Amino acid sequence: MRTGFHEGFRGGFRGFTLLETAAVMVMVSLLVGVLTPAVRQARTDTRGAQSAANLAFIGQGTAMYAADHEGRLFTYNWGPGQYVMPDGTTRMANNDQTAATLQNAEILMRRTGRISGPERIQIVSSILPHRRDTHLVLMDYLDLPFPSDIFADPADANLLGWQANPLDLSAANNIPYAPGWDSGGYGGSGGSYTLIGARQRWAYSSSYQRTVSAWNTDGLNGEGTYAPTASTPHLFQTAFGGPQNLAAGRTFDQVAFPSAKVHMFEEFDRRSFSFAPYFGYDIARPAKLMFDGSINLRRSGEANPSWSPASIKLEWRQTYVPLHTFPVPLSGLGETTLVSQRYRWTMGGLRGIDYGAPLMGR
Numbered sequence: 001m002r003t004g005f006h007e008g009f010r011g012g013f014r015g016f017t018l019l020e021t022a023a024v025m026v027m028v029s030l031l032v033g034v035l036t037p038a039v040r041q042a043r044t045d046t047r048g049a050q051s052a053a054n055l056a057f058i059g060q061g062t063a064m065y066a067a068d069h070e071g072r073l074f075t076y077n078w079g080p081g082q083y084v085m086p087d088g089t090t091r092m093a094n095n096d097q098t099a100a101t102l103q104n105a106e107i108l109m110r111r112t113g114r115i116s117g118p119e120r121i122q123i124v125s126s127i128l129p130h131r132r133d134t135h136l137v138l139m140d141y142l143d144l145p146f147p148s149d150i151f152a153d154p155a156d157a158n159l160l161g162w163q164a165n166p167l168d169l170s171a172a173n174n175i176p177y178a179p180g181w182d183s184g185g186y187g188g189s190g191g192s193y194t195l196i197g198a199r200q201r202w203a204y205s206s207s208y209q210r211t212v213s214a215w216n217t218d219g220l221n222g223e224g225t226y227a228p229t230a231s232t233p234h235l236f237q238t239a240f241g242g243p244q245n246l247a248a249g250r251t252f253d254q255v256a257f258p259s260a261k262v263h264m265f266e267e268f269d270r271r272s273f274s275f276a277p278y279f280g281y282d283i284a285r286p287a288k289l290m291f292d293g294s295i296n297l298r299r300s301g302e303a304n305p306s307w308s309p310a311s312i313k314l315e316w317r318q319t320y321v322p323l324h325t326f327p328v329p330l331s332g333l334g335e336t337t338l339v340s341q342r343y344r345w346t347m348g349g350l351r352g353i354d355y356g357a358p359l360m361g362r
Helices: 002-012 018-068 096-112 135-141 157-164 196-204
Strands: 081-084 090-093 208-210 225-229 232-239 262-266 288-290 311-315 317-319 338-340
Touching: 018 135, 018 208, 018 262, 018 288, 081 096, 090 096, 096 135, 096 196, 157 196
Parallel strands: none
Antiparallel strands: 081 090, 208 262, 225 232, 262 288, 317 338
16 A cells, blocks of 8 residues: 555656646746736836826825915025025025026925035026926925925836936936937037036936926016927027016916816826827827816827917927937937927917817917
């Protein structure tokens, strides 16, 4: 009995033949091939849902800020005057833009503690802080950490890397225009972006852009304002004698159609496509925070075209020229395709409509 049992036991653990092993490997390969796209899509959907949740949270924070600031949309609110910075120095601002530059630096110094020494936050007067960094005002108001993952798309690998290593300003950390980068084909040589102060700010930047009219005058009546620049979507120019009332900001009651007007949006659609198209492409479906707090996932091509405040009778279209390390155009660097800037530059500003019938008679 003992011997028979032992032999039967041994027979139950017969090893696989080469043919059976090959068959198992084929089955495993097929399962991996079937499951990998599903896993990848599930991960993409999860990240997309988190990005939309981030924008919804920002919408709630925007409403809270407005409730505490007489209905104002968050923006830099320092005007001309003297300001004592966290490092004890006194700085003079002669206009709203310079004051915003100082306020931007003050927030970063105070919230990061980088006030002195080689890693201190530097003041960069050659960069308009409104273009990419108005969210710092809301981060400060909400007492969020600096950096904050609330303002990062979970699929934005660049920003997540910058946030994880805020003191690494090198090319190894994918910092745009860091020393050692060959900028051929990207947005010029970088200009002010090569400065240490500019490179310091990428760790505190955001995956989400604001519609310009949230802080800029609409320009419908010839008032001083900012307008787009043809050579690059990353720089703005002055129109009608230059910007006015930046410190005064905008208010919720100036938004004529909150559910049809975009407030903030993903600069790149990282959920629908692996190549993360720029929001201006018609096929892009970036998540968008509307002024009523809802999240819009409709295609950019369904939105009304953009209009420059400097020439509001003409539709504004321009090429997408990427900054260093940013996603490239659909056909590669040097693409000449003109795309509408859509909700970034809405005809009518805060009184305009992004999704829905456009207002006529402007």
